[in-house]
Amino acid sequence: RKEVEQDPGPFNVPEGATVAFNCTYSNSASQSFFWYRQDCRKEPKLLMSVYSSGNEDGRFTAQLNRASQYISLLIRDSKLSDSATYLCVVNIAGYSTLTFGKGTMLLVSP
């Protein structure tokens, strides 16, 4: 079983749509959770951390369900500039490295 699993997509949505990505992780000792964004031929960049209580940053909302070992990212009012690959990332307690999912590709069209 892969450590971090995501639907690779692509998700094709029109501008203004709401889109949600899901991610599951296998290690229950995972302690920290993040969404990173990677544009085509660019480096990954932190989009937002994911907190147990859920958190929102503008049009982006992240949720964590520890019982189901599940993380989600909701994007409202999609913009063309949101087109990218969204990487689900977890950090396992006691390890200093991050474990990346393979990413979900989002394509927002006019």
Next chain:
Amino acid sequence: DTAVSQTPKYLVTQMGNDKSIKCEQNLGHDTMYWYKQDSKKFLKIMFSYNNKELIINETVPNRFSPKSPDKAHLNLHINSLELGDSAVYFCASSQDQGTGETQYFGPGTRLLVL
């Protein structure tokens, strides 16, 4: 003013050659990393250094040897390059090696082995 920089950006070389990739961060971070992103876009940790000390060495062939002359630099030397080494190599850094630390990535080095 780039926070994490890598050189070269592109590297095309023949099988069997030895090459190095350099990484520098000006963020004052204590921890640096090398990741490999293969053609399937899977990003995998290779090495982690904290204050010039090797912390993590994942299952990487010993043809890959990282070197950290100081905590702002982490270079990657690759001996006897193989076709399967073709990938994008990302350097990253974080303030510390704590579990909640944000990692900042360099722009990547695209290595093509012919």
